[in-house]
Amino acid sequence: MPKTLFDKIWETHEVGDGLIYIDLHMVHEVTSPQAFEGLRLAGRPVRRPDKTLATADHNVPTDGTPVAARIKDALSRKQVETLEENCAEFGVPVFSLGSDRQGIVHVVGPEQGMTQPGMTMVCGDSHTATHGAFGSLAFGIGTSEVEHVLATQCLVQKKPKSMRINFVGDLPFGVTAKDMILGAIGQMGVDGAVGHVVEFAGPAVEQLSMEGRMTICNMTIEGGGRAGMIAPDQTTFDYVQGKPAAPTGAAWDAAVATWKELYTDEGATFDREIDVDVTALSPRVTWGTTPDMVVGVDGTVPTPESFDDPAERGQAERALEYMGLKGGERIEDISIERVFLGSCTNGRLADLQAAADVIQGRKVADGVYAMVVPGSVQVKIAAEELGLDKVFTAAGFDWRGAGCSMCLGMNPDVLSPGERCASTSNRNFQGRQGKGGRTHLVSPQMAAAAAIAGHFVDVRTFEPAGEPVAA
Amino acid sequence: MDPISIIEGKVSDLPRDDVDTDQIIPARFMKRVERTGFGEFLFNDAKEAPDWNVEIGNPILCSGANFGSGSSREHAPWALEDAGFRAIIATSLADIFASNCTKVGLLPIELPEDQVRKIAAAGEARIELDAQTVEIGPTHARETFSFDIAPGTKHRLLNGLDDIGLTLGDEGAITTYEEQRAASAFPGPSSLSLPPQGPDGKTIQSTPVA
Numbered sequence: 001m002p003k004t005l006f007d008k009i010w011e012t013h014e015v016g017d018g019l020i021y022i023d024l025h026m027v028h029e030v031t032s033p034q035a036f037e038g039l040r041l042a043g044r045p046v047r048r049p050d051k052t053l054a055t056a057d058h059n060v061p062t063d064g065t066p067v068a069a070r071i072k073d074a075l076s077r078k079q080v081e082t083l084e085e086n087c088a089e090f091g092v093p094v095f096s097l098g099s100d101r102q103g104i105v106h107v108v109g110p111e112q113g114m115t116q117p118g119m120t121m122v123c124g125d126s127h128t129a130t131h132g133a134f135g136s137l138a139f140g141i142g143t144s145e146v147e148h149v150l151a152t153q154c155l156v157q158k159k160p161k162s163m164r165i166n167f168v169g170d171l172p173f174g175v176t177a178k179d180m181i182l183g184a185i186g187q188m189g190v191d192g193a194v195g196h197v198v199e200f201a202g203p204a205v206e207q208l209s210m211e212g213r214m215t216i217c218n219m220t221i222e223g224g225g226r227a228g229m230i231a232p233d234q235t236t237f238d239y240v241q242g243k244p245a246a247p248t249g250a251a252w253d254a255a256v257a258t259w260k261e262l263y264t265d266e267g268a269t270f271d272r273e274i275d276v277d278v279t280a281l282s283p284r285v286t287w288g289t290t291p292d293m294v295v296g297v298d299g300t301v302p303t304p305e306s307f308d309d310p311a312e313r314g315q316a317e318r319a320l321e322y323m324g325l326k327g328g329e330r331i332e333d334i335s336i337e338r339v340f341l342g343s344c345t346n347g348r349l350a351d352l353q354a355a356a357d358v359i360q361g362r363k364v365a366d367g368v369y370a371m372v373v374p375g376s377v378q379v380k381i382a383a384e385e386l387g388l389d390k391v392f393t394a395a396g397f398d399w400r401g402a403g404c405s406m407c408l409g410m411n412p413d414v415l416s417p418g419e420r421c422a423s424t425s426n427r428n429f430q431g432r433q434g435k436g437g438r439t440h441l442v443s444p445q446m447a448a449a450a451a452i453a454g455h456f457v458d459v460r461t462f463e464p465a466g467e468p469v470a471a
Numbered sequence: 472m473d474p475i476s477i478i479e480g481k482v483s484d485l486p487r488d489d490v491d492t493d494q495i496i497p498a499r500f501m502k503r504v505e506r507t508g509f510g511e512f513l514f515n516d517a518k519e520a521p522d523w524n525v526e527i528g529n530p531i532l533c534s535g536a537n538f539g540s541g542s543s544r545e546h547a548p549w550a551l552e553d554a555g556f557r558a559i560i561a562t563s564l565a566d567i568f569a570s571n572c573t574k575v576g577l578l579p580i581e582l583p584e585d586q587v588r589k590i591a592a593a594g595e596a597r598i599e600l601d602a603q604t605v606e607i608g609p610t611h612a613r614e615t616f617s618f619d620i621a622p623g624t625k626h627r628l629l630n631g632l633d634d635i636g637l638t639l640g641d642e643g644a645i646t647t648y649e650e651q652r653a654a655s656a657f658p659g660p661s662s663l664s665l666p667p668q669g670p671d672g673k674t675i676q677s678t679p680v681a
């Protein structure tokens with residue numbers, strides 16, 4: 001019987017009925033302390049420290065604080081120090097604050113070569129779906145499940161349903177992976193993929209770099225999906241090869257031979273399938289408080305009356321009220337005060353390069369505070385080798401240390417109430433980036449252009465006014 | 472985790488869709504290393520909205536579609552449980568959230584919208600896990616609604632069982648699987664093979680810098 005990519009990975013990881021084996025468990029400081037405590041109380045070891053990797057990301061300041069002990073916020077310090085202590089006690093490798101390999105878990109896994117095709121991966125973080133870009137099954141779990149995986153290297157899971165999102169057509173000029181996934185979520189709604197593992201397919205996906213594919217899989221959860229995945233191909237193998245944890249020599253050849261079997265067979269069926277026409281996409285901007293409240297930059301903020309369903313109308317009203325917007329406003333007329341470039345969605349080197357290309361030789365608009373937060377220390381080092389830090393700082397951007405930063409309002413990087421932000425992160429929920437903060441999700445290119453213009457602009461036709469300044 | 476059999480009492484109502492985990496508990500309150508004490512931060516920011524009128528302290532909460540969407544934070548069910556809720560009845564629940572609920576002894580129930588509305592309107596309900604029913608009355612016309620739950624999850628909740636203990640009962644199967652995997656063409660990467668760092672070759676030194 002023809003099988004989907006998801007079926008193939010699921011079947012090779014079934015230990016028993018409803019019990020699947022986990023090849024890699026990523027751990028971070030916020031969702032793990034109670035799990036390690038549970039192990040300690042029950043006198044259980046971590047079953048496979050070699051299949052576990054920890055990093056500090058959610059809570060860390062991005063101001064260059066060198067070690068956990070120097071974190072000013074007492075509770076954050078305690079969480080990061082607790083992670084270090086737990087990892088030392090249980091023998092789990094950890095990249096904590098101060099390590100040159102520290103960073104956001106979903107950036108660190110791929111760049112260390114720990115993320116490879118055909119694996120099962122979990123992490124106490126909903127954006128674990130990111131790793132599905134390599135053709136692996138990766139999803140977020142809660143703390144009790146973190147403890148379960150630490151103790152057993154397995155997870156109790158009922159097999160989710162399957163779904164395929166076919167991106168139809170070639171990606172138009174100036175439209176990015178971020179716009180593809182925002183377009184898909186806008187089309188299907190934030191609960192469109194609930195209960196499903198989603199495979200993304202189509203020529204536009206195949207043409208994407210690994211960074212772009214990670215951006216797409218990363219946001220699967222914003223459409224309610226359990227996991228997102230993309231069949232591995234030569235782009236995938238080229239990315240993995242040579243990374244620190246990648247196989248070498250004969251082991252590499254053997255691994256690639258198995259990875260080449262990882263695709264959805266002709267004739268395999270999905271529980272659900274939708275098409276998303278990418279040729280109709282323009283750069284996307286969210287206007288509301290869920291990621292499906294999204295339109296093209298060339299569009300306008302919808303009016304509540306435009307929604308037929310009374311519940312949706314009520315939600316749109318509440319969202320507009322929170323966002324301080326009026327229906328009918330042109331997206332390009334919306335001014336911003338903050339720009340956040342980073343997160344596990346768009347904090348990789350290619351994202352920073354794309355943004356740097358837009359701002360090269362320009363200045364951040366008056367009244368805008370813009371920050372760039374590399375997704376990991378490795379990204380930061382690589383960007384500095386390319387001189388991107390100089391491009392950003394010359395333009396007036398704040399060049400920060402690695403971490404989740406303003407993606408989630410848990411560390412010192414937060415929006416103030418009412419502040420409006422063009423953000424490359426993944427959630428525009430109320431208060432996500434700080435209490436009362438107003439988040440508009442966009443691609444790195446769109447965030448960069450907004451920083452220069454002081455309001456949203458269509459990056460496809462963006463020509464900043466004034467003379468370029470030397471970088 | 473305490474066994475669940477009957478949950479009975481007053482119903483709180485939050486009649487809207489997409490109540491996400493940042494509304495349930497904002498990230499800035501997740502900095503504790505314990506499982507307890509999150510109840511006081513439940514709906515911390517959301518409850519400042521002028522139209523907010525969700526009673527806290529009741530055992531049952533009704534809501535709309537996609538309740539618990541967003542983050543995997545178990546802090547959301549911890550906060551709900553700590554504040555006294557024992558069951559969430561919604562028209563649909565986000566996957567990770569629903570799974571997390573069953574780990575903390577909070578019963579997640581999905582029912583069609585008209586039934587959820589009736590339960591909310593009745594203001595009181597009795598849930599029997601074994602029978603998989605929600606009953607309203609007698610102040611309102613007595614009515615019973617049936618809900619679905621995975622048999623394994625139900626068994627675990629009814630008996631207050633710890634998943635880990637159950638899985639470790641399959642120790643032999645896990646070991647066999649691991650041996651087969653280790654011998655296969657793609658055994659998967661090892662984090663211990665990453666270039667070592669720090670004094671013990673595994674961790675990062677965290678001595679304060681003067």
Ligand code: SF4
Pocket residue numbers: 057058104105106125127343344345403404405407408425426
């Ligand atoms: S960057 Fe944001 S979404 Fe990604 S892991 Fe960190 S907090 Fe979660």
